Amino acid sequence: MAKQSNEPVLWALFSAGGVAAAFVIPVYLLLFGVAFPLGWISGPPYDHLVSLFRLPLVRLGLFAVCFLALFHWAHRFRYTLYDGLQIKHLNELIFFCCYGGAVFGTVLAGYLLWNFK
């Protein structure tokens, strides 16, 4: 008998992360990565951002985005290395690095958001 696979769970995280990333990351990057640094629009002052990030709902949402987007990356990048570059002999190492990285980032996000002020 084939043993139970954890692939469906990982795929579900990949899928949910794809949705989360598609909806919120482009606008985040457009503002903080391009528009504010280039001075097209003036960015929010420090106090405004801090009070915004203090809202529990905002922090919960940000945590969900970080968690899901990182697992989205882990899954997709793993298969890019497998199929795209055909690095199949390093399966275990790639698996460990991708999901390990995602878990590390998620824990970091949880720590930062939980202890935010």
Added chain:
Amino acid sequence: MSETKRTTAYTEYHPRWYRKDVSTWWWLGRWPYLKFILREISSVFVAWSVVVLLLQLRSLSRGPQAYADFEKWLRNPLILLLNLITLFFVVFHAVTWFNLAPSAMVVRFRGKRVPAFLIMSANYAAWAAISLVVVWFLVRS
């Protein structure tokens, strides 16, 4: 995966399958292949965006001076260039994701399948709405 391993192994009854070696660079040959790999690579830029967000969170919790340093870091030409490339890739991810949405989710209404363009436009509308809300919260002065 173990299935494949078993069938490719040589047995007395079944010879080793003939499989041509595929070049590591197979995806450079044709535009659709390249597009596929670029789409997959977009995940790296999604992860980078999360890294930027985490750095921002850290600097915010460390006080106004740390946040000013973070803003200065964002104006560094190299980081700015990287973020421009990142913006291109995350938009590419979003567009390819929404275009595939009708194939991924089959929605039925009164026993009939909701047409693909409706699902797609619903996704694009939600994208626009969410983006506007984020802009409204961050840009209002």
